[in-house]
Amino acid sequence: xxxxxxxxxxxxxxxxxxxxxxxxxxxxxxxxxxxxxxxxxxxxxxxxxxxxxxxxxxxxxxxxxxxxxxxxxxxxxxxxxxxxxxxxxxxxxxxxxxxxxxxxxxxxxxxxxxxxxxxxxxxxxxxxxxxxxxxxxxxxxxxxxxxxxxxxxxxxxxxxxxxxxxxxxxxxxxxxxxxxxxxxxxxxxxxxxxxxxxxxxxxxxxxxxxxxxxxxxxx
Numbered sequence: 001x002x003x004x005x006x007x008x009x010x011x012x013x014x015x016x017x018x019x020x021x022x023x024x025x026x027x028x029x030x031x032x033x034x035x036x037x038x039x040x041x042x043x044x045x046x047x048x049x050x051x052x053x054x055x056x057x058x059x060x061x062x063x064x065x066x067x068x069x070x071x072x073x074x075x076x077x078x079x080x081x082x083x084x085x086x087x088x089x090x091x092x093x094x095x096x097x098x099x100x101x102x103x104x105x106x107x108x109x110x111x112x113x114x115x116x117x118x119x120x121x122x123x124x125x126x127x128x129x130x131x132x133x134x135x136x137x138x139x140x141x142x143x144x145x146x147x148x149x150x151x152x153x154x155x156x157x158x159x160x161x162x163x164x165x166x167x168x169x170x171x172x173x174x175x176x177x178x179x180x181x182x183x184x185x186x187x188x189x190x191x192x193x194x195x196x197x198x199x200x201x202x203x204x205x206x207x208x209x210x211x212x213x214x215x216x217x218x219x
Contacts, residue, residue, distance in 0.1 A: 012162035013044025036201035038133035053213035059104040075148035135191030136164030
């Protein structure tokens with residue numbers, strides 16, 4: 001594929017879905033978007049594949065004072081993944097990690113209630129779970145999602161993103177059953193560079209897309 005920027009997350013999702021055609025129209029597939037930015041991508045994937053859409057909650061653990069740098073991630077179910085290289089190099093104490101993790105776990109709970117209300121998370125046991133985000137940089141959040149999802153015993157975990165660092169996409173093959181990275185630019189630099197419109201996805205948009213997906217499947 002020619003390395004041009006995606007117009008927005010919706011276009012990226014439609015292009016990504018074309019590479020996931022093998023999973024279309026199957027009763028055992030569920031598409032899980034990583035909020036917030038992964039949900040508009042996942043919505044298009046689920047729509048094209050005729051699969052149910054839900055969310056899988058995971059949060060980056062930012063280095064204190066340098067929050068854009070990931071030292072790890074936390075996911076639903078209390079799973080914590082740390083980037084030991086970053087933690088060691090910056091000599092980040094356990095207490096600082098615990099404090100950041102506690103704050104992000106509270107945000108996970110807030111988002112779970114905001115997006116789902118009282119609706120329970122999907123049952124993925126024995127199903128093919130397609131984890132979708134808008135891109136992969138360090139891969140910390142996706143790795144946390146994979147590890148957390150494994151505890152729910154899906155038959156297969158597929159990681160699907162429109163763009164990602166070549167190294168990260170390759171490394172995740174050791175943890176996921178399949179990895180689909182539509183474009184892997186070199187140099188990669190950052191996810192947002194590969195979108196013309198990379199504006200922040202809001203909580204309201206996430207709720208709207210989940211409701212729209214449910215309504216279209218019920219129709």
